[in-house]
Amino acid sequence: xxxxxxxxxxxxxxxxxxxxxxxxxxxxxxxxxxxxxxxxxxxxxxxxxxxxxxxxxxxxxxxxxxxxxxxxxxxxxxxxxxxxxxxxxxxxxxxxxxxxxxxxxxxxxxxxxxxxx
Amino acid sequence: xxxxxxxxxxxxxxxxxxxxxxxxxxxxxxxxxxxxxxxxxxxxxxxxxxxxxxxxxxxxxxxxxxxxxxxxxxxxxxxxxxxxxxxxxxxxxxxxxxxxxxxxxxxxxxxxx
Numbered sequence: 108x109x110x111x112x113x114x115x116x117x118x119x120x121x122x123x124x125x126x127x128x129x130x131x132x133x134x135x136x137x138x139x140x141x142x143x144x145x146x147x148x149x150x151x152x153x154x155x156x157x158x159x160x161x162x163x164x165x166x167x168x169x170x171x172x173x174x175x176x177x178x179x180x181x182x183x184x185x186x187x188x189x190x191x192x193x194x195x196x197x198x199x200x201x202x203x204x205x206x207x208x209x210x211x212x213x214x215x216x217x218x219x220x221x222x223x224x
Numbered sequence: 225x226x227x228x229x230x231x232x233x234x235x236x237x238x239x240x241x242x243x244x245x246x247x248x249x250x251x252x253x254x255x256x257x258x259x260x261x262x263x264x265x266x267x268x269x270x271x272x273x274x275x276x277x278x279x280x281x282x283x284x285x286x287x288x289x290x291x292x293x294x295x296x297x298x299x300x301x302x303x304x305x306x307x308x309x310x311x312x313x314x315x316x317x318x319x320x321x322x323x324x325x326x327x328x329x330x331x332x333x334x335x336x337x
Binding site: 150200215 | 324
């Protein structure tokens with residue numbers, strides 16, 4: 108159980124375009140989802156906490172107007188990278204815990220490798 | 225803010241050798257979790273430790289949580305090539321917001337056959 112699906116797994120886009128990444132909890136409800144960014148051979152950096160029905164909470168240094176997060180239902184959160192630039196190229200991973208399970212383990216999606224040309 | 229330091233950054237071992245990665249937090253943790261990320265994959269949850277001084281085992285893997293709940297370790301006995309990957313510790317600080325984990329830098333393990 109506790110499967111998180113992320114789509115797409117890979118995307119290549121041109122500089123200046125926007126890319127939307129979807130994160131779905133398939134067999135549980137998640138009022139909160141987390142978006143991480145990971146550079147090669149580095150750790151996971153939390154970008155933002157996505158809250159169902161309310162605004163996302165962004166970590167310091169993350170531009171909320173560039174990384175738009177929408178959490179419209181208990182099973183879906185989306186991250187849109189707007190006006191992408193080559194420096195936005197990275198591995199983006201979402202995660203979630205079953206609803207109500209405070210401090211419980213995170214279940215990660217498979218990640219999205221974004222390449223901006 | 226909370227910092228979680230993990231060492232070593234890299235570890236190369238021969239198959240059959242043991243391996244240990246260490247995790248230290250700047251603040252007391254309510255719990256610590258360990259994840260494994262295979263090359264090209266996503267982090268997969270291994271275990272969670274909650275109690276001070278707790279020790280848990282999963283086959284060849286031994287996890288420890290320090291008495292002060294500020295450090296932890298993962299020890300692998302007799303490594304195998306399937307152990308290759310990056311091992312991350314991640315902690316919840318006491319009273320932190322729901323679900324928000326701080327990850328260590330990770331230890332990249334390479335196992336030579």
